[in-house]
Amino acid sequence: MHRDYDVAVVGGGLLGSAIAWGLGRLGKSVAVLDEGDIAKRASRANFALVWVQSKGLGMPAYTGWTVRASQAWPSLAAELKDQTGLDVCLQQNGGFHLTLGEDEYEQRTQLVTRMHNQVGAADYRMEMLKASEVKRMLPLIGPEVSGGSFCPFDGHVNSLRTFRAFHTGFKAFGVDYFPERPVSAITKSGGEFSLTTPQGEIRAHKIVLAAGNANQTLAPMVGLFAPMGPTRGQIVVTERTMPFLPHPLTTIRQTDEGTVMIGDSKEDELDDRALKHSISAVMADRAQRMFPHLARLNVVRSWTGIRVMPQDGFPIYDQSETHPGAYVACCHSGVTLASNHAFEIARMVTAGALEPELVGAFSARRFGGEGAANNSGY
Amino acid sequence: MFRRSDQDRRPSLQIFVDGVTVEAREGDTVSAALLASGRDVRRETAVSGAPRLPYCMMGVCFDCLVTIDGVGNRQGCLVPVAAGMQIEIQKGKREIGR
Numbered sequence: 469m470h471r472d473y474d475v476a477v478v479g480g481g482l483l484g485s486a487i488a489w490g491l492g493r494l495g496k497s498v499a500v501l502d503e504g505d506i507a508k509r510a511s512r513a514n515f516a517l518v519w520v521q522s523k524g525l526g527m528p529a530y531t532g533w534t535v536r537a538s539q540a541w542p543s544l545a546a547e548l549k550d551q552t553g554l555d556v557c558l559q560q561n562g563g564f565h566l567t568l569g570e571d572e573y574e575q576r577t578q579l580v581t582r583m584h585n586q587v588g589a590a591d592y593r594m595e596m597l598k599a600s601e602v603k604r605m606l607p608l609i610g611p612e613v614s615g616g617s618f619c620p621f622d623g624h625v626n627s628l629r630t631f632r633a634f635h636t637g638f639k640a641f642g643v644d645y646f647p648e649r650p651v652s653a654i655t656k657s658g659g660e661f662s663l664t665t666p667q668g669e670i671r672a673h674k675i676v677l678a679a680g681n682a683n684q685t686l687a688p689m690v691g692l693f694a695p696m697g698p699t700r701g702q703i704v705v706t707e708r709t710m711p712f713l714p715h716p717l718t719t720i721r722q723t724d725e726g727t728v729m730i731g732d733s734k735e736d737e738l739d740d741r742a743l744k745h746s747i748s749a750v751m752a753d754r755a756q757r758m759f760p761h762l763a764r765l766n767v768v769r770s771w772t773g774i775r776v777m778p779q780d781g782f783p784i785y786d787q788s789e790t791h792p793g794a795y796v797a798c799c800h801s802g803v804t805l806a807s808n809h810a811f812e813i814a815r816m817v818t819a820g821a822l823e824p825e826l827v828g829a830f831s832a833r834r835f836g837g838e839g840a841a842n843n844s845g846y
Numbered sequence: 847m848f849r850r851s852d853q854d855r856r857p858s859l860q861i862f863v864d865g866v867t868v869e870a871r872e873g874d875t876v877s878a879a880l881l882a883s884g885r886d887v888r889r890e891t892a893v894s895g896a897p898r899l900p901y902c903m904m905g906v907c908f909d910c911l912v913t914i915d916g917v918g919n920r921q922g923c924l925v926p927v928a929a930g931m932q933i934e935i936q937k938g939k940r941e942i943g944r
Contacts, residue, residue: 708893709939725892725893726893766919
């Protein structure tokens with residue numbers, strides 16, 4: 469406890485864990501300061517997609533960053549498997565966003581066109597498919613499905629096992645994980661940071677703030693800025709069933725173990741203790757209109773969680789100008805970007821500088837100190 | 847393994863287990879009838895395929911999951927038998943269409 473660490477990572481969710489694992493992989497001595505089990509964990513509202521399509525409208529750099537993450541995921545999965553023996557069941561054979569009715573089809577077509585005009589079809593390869601074409605790849609769609617967009621880069625992963633693999637990896641790399649350590653103050657003196665927790669002080673040469681929505685309050689302690697606009701998400705899970713869904717959708721996916729997850733609701737509500745059944749009902753209804761067979765399955769669990777959402781929807785990565793060595797990282801898509809966090813962000817923090825060509829667009833300086841309009845890049 | 851009590855005078859009825867006629871008693875649950883049948887009625891779990899039999903007999907453990915009249919994942923311990931009922935020992939996950 470009293471030793472000095474190379475890096476203290478504040479936040480032990482998926483984003484903090486990915487960066488801490490990546491730092492441990494590079495031989496750094498790392499402490500992860502996490503809250504306890506009752507923390508409002510954003511990770512628990514994850515939908516486990518490794519998702520490319522529709523990311524980056526309004527910020528082309530986010531498209532590039534996302535494609536890079538998608539392409540690096542196989543290496544991450546392989547390294548985790550080698551290190552921990554855990555198979556995170558990465559599947560990247562393309563994913564769909566299905567539409568119900570002609571209006572939704574038109575809207576999605578326009579979105580696809582706008583994305584192509586922005587980034588060029590070559591590096592994105594998202595295309596609209598008619599219902600008859602979708603049916604060839606997803607034979608069980610219902611008659612209301614009007615079509616959908618398909619992107620061959622899209623996929624999904626077992627996110628729980630990914631999280632467990634990172635934590636198993638911590639032990640192998642000698643990364644120290646400390647639960648029940650919410651950070652209340654951060655000071656810097658003599659080139660070293662000191663973080664105050666209820667169970668004592670942790671000292672480190674560098675710090676990475678990866679505390680999700682709490683970054684909003686932590687960042688100003690070290691001259692950083694992380695304006696957030698969190699949203700609430702609900703998830704409905706069915707009993708296990710034989711594989712029927714060969715590709716994940718933005719709103720429905722079947723896990724490697726057979727359960728069907730239905731998700732992607734988005735509310736301004738920030739109470740994560742109770743579900744809104746009217747919203748679960750709409751989610752379940754849309755799911756069974758897409759796949760009528762789902763109507764026969766029993767729902768076994770549903771829950772809600774507060775998701776991380778930077779104010780404009782795009783990730784924030786910054787190093788403090790007033791407190792060099794202090795970094796902030798927050799994003800909505802902690803599963804998709806896990807590979808970038810483990811490999812690229814960890815490498816840059818180790819080197820001591822964020823690389824402008826890769827992540828320069830994600831500085832919080834884009835908010836101009838005021839906070840831009842919420843035009844959600846997700 | 848299980849033997850019916852001599853005191854049990856309930857009328858019998860017929861059900862079908864994987865297409866084979868099996869005698870049950872009025873008031874049996876599906877799980878009780880399966881256990882009393884003397885047949886190998888072990889299901890296979892959805893993920894690892896481990897063999898399982900009904901355990902708690904009161905709706906809690908879900909180890910009695912079985913396909914009844916074409917509907918998968920029914921809890922056999924909570925469903926009373928009916929004459930002519932078609933039972934299938936479920937091997938692995940439920941099929942989505944049933």
